[in-house]
Amino acid sequence: MAITPHDSTSVKTDRRHALIVAAFETIAERGYEGLRVRDVAYQVGINGATLHHYFATKEVLIQAVLVYTNERLHSLLHDLAGTPVEQMREYLRRLRLLVRTEPELLIVLAETNLRAQHGLAQSYAIQQDAYWQNQLENILSAGVAQQAWGRVIESAAMAATIVTLVEGAGLWLTARPDKAEAAIRQIEQWLALN
Amino acid sequence: MAITPHDSTSVKTDRRHALIVAAFETIAERGYEGLRVRDVAYQVGINGATLHHYFATKEVLIQAVLVYTNERLHSLLHDLAGTPVEQMREYLRRLRLLVRTEPELLIVLAETNLRAQHGLAQSYAIQQDAYWQNQLENILSAGVAQQAWGRVIESAAMAATIVTLVEGAGLWLTARPDKAEAAIRQIEQWLALN
Amino acid sequence: MAITPHDSTSVKTDRRHALIVAAFETIAERGYEGLRVRDVAYQVGINGATLHHYFATKEVLIQAVLVYTNERLHSLLHDLAGTPVEQMREYLRRLRLLVRTEPELLIVLAETNLRAQHGLAQSYAIQQDAYWQNQLENILSAGVAQQAWGRVIESAAMAATIVTLVEGAGLWLTARPDKAEAAIRQIEQWLALN
Amino acid sequence: MAITPHDSTSVKTDRRHALIVAAFETIAERGYEGLRVRDVAYQVGINGATLHHYFATKEVLIQAVLVYTNERLHSLLHDLAGTPVEQMREYLRRLRLLVRTEPELLIVLAETNLRAQHGLAQSYAIQQDAYWQNQLENILSAGVAQQAWGRVIESAAMAATIVTLVEGAGLWLTARPDKAEAAIRQIEQWLALN
DNA sequence: GATGAATGAGCGTTCATTCAT
């Protein structure tokens, strides 16, 4: 049987990751308003001071959460195969799953975008939002070339609308999760995917 | 005829209102995260302790801001006259004006709805959101009866979509005000108002 | 019998003064290294947070201690009457008294000057030191004009030497108080005052 | 002939010495108030924890700095040859050089003596100070026996004055280096060495 | 009603020290 030494590098990475996730969950649950570094540390079973080994300041931790959040969000766009119609169908399928199993993601996204309106990490938020919209636009315009959507649509405007709508639904994922479902159904209708 | 001095009741009311407005503006600028009762008090020229004569706790002040915000928001729906088409046209005109001249309103709405996801004043937020959506739905269904929208629409879904879309745009009013304009234009297109 | 209401202004001034004195004494006893705002507050019987009502930051408190220290030190130079010889005699008498009854003053002066070498409040320290030296030089040169010192002295150099010597003695007031006495005796000898 | 690698004892000694020097320089630059063991360790290229292999506690490191400082200071008294006049001339020449090229030494001495007033390593400071004064007194009294100083001086008092004056000048080496030069010139004048 | 003073609880952060590897 092979020796499987615990790789010390990954231990550190793991703990960093655990802290990011704990902070992420705290933000989802209590918002930035309720984020306390001590609590985050306790959640992963370490002392409040130890957290500063991994993240020099609270703000650095938050930035790591931002990256984590956008990575997860953008991963919904990865490896979409087939025709534009198939790609959008798959994308909306993933979105639906996300809303049901990981609503925290869209909540944290909302928290982050709102925070950006007050100047914190604003340019990063804008950039990530633009990336999302562009990716959708690419799929949509490919479909337009094939007259795939069953009606005339303007790719850029539709992409913007989808993004804004999903972001708006993210504001309500705890209190009114049905709003997200309604939004997704609406998108399906616009693209004649139902 | 007797002199009618500014009676003390209205003085109190005025000051309460001034405090609500100051809190509202602070939330718009810095978010709930950056709301300090002392700052609010200083903005209206009173001592931080004096504020507690008007609002027992910070939370009570915030609730008053909630009421104020929703009143202003719902006032966009007041006195809409004429046909459903005219009513929607007027409503969107008002919305456009709001976005340009008082973006704070939608920003505070976003802050508030997000906060409600963490359990604070959640039922109130749900109720106000439902009121907004219902009012729109009423206009839209009246239009449907007259085949006013140039195409087949489902009133309830359309009302929900409009509300969610505007709320989503509210997340971006500082960093990307163009998103709100795009959303409104999109709504006009759905309703064939352009 | 007259009513003697407790003047609220002086209450605030008194507490500010008490905090300055408490900080002064802490510095004398433990140095800047051992100065804790909480301890200072507790010494005057108030909560650590309350101290910040009177001094916004620790640094502001320290600056107030600096002013207090230099005022007390320079007060030794006030109202020196008579001939230059009499003035110096009186000055050294006061210095001797100070060393015996309030050695803290010269210790805090040493702490402060040393701290200034690391850049903190340096210009203030230089200015206060220059004032001290100038005042002495004025007396000494007046005496020179009257050939009062029994021998030829160079006023500026003598003033500088006296100041530096007293400051050096201040480094030892706890462990070797005799060094201050020796220094003063030495000065008397230079000026033929004994 | 066998290879004689840098034996481990001297490696350890070297590193200890490097740490002492680094601590010494940090104290000169930022005072005891600004001394951080981590910083000292990083300056010599080791981890903060590793420093504790060489010095069990911060206080032990500081004591080593004390010894180092006094050794360097007393080395100015080594190998003074010739007549008392020649010895004092040489001593003051060295002192002048020290002030210009290694002001840190007198600054750290001041920091250390001041710290001793608060009870830390007090007896050691007293002892070292006494040694310095005695050595000077020996030279001065030898000169007195030869009527070397051009005037009547009291060896013990003069030695004490010189030490205190130099210590006082040490308080100002950064902000007012001219004070040290003035002090040395004054000493030369007292001993008719100019 | 209005205020200055006061407070307790808590916050993000620092740092000398310990310890398993």
Place this chain on the structure above:
DNA sequence: TATGAATGAACGCTCATTCAT
């Protein structure tokens, strides 16, 4: 010997709230 990880105790400071005047 050397280190990264971890910790407890503390620090300066903030803030909503209370209270006597």
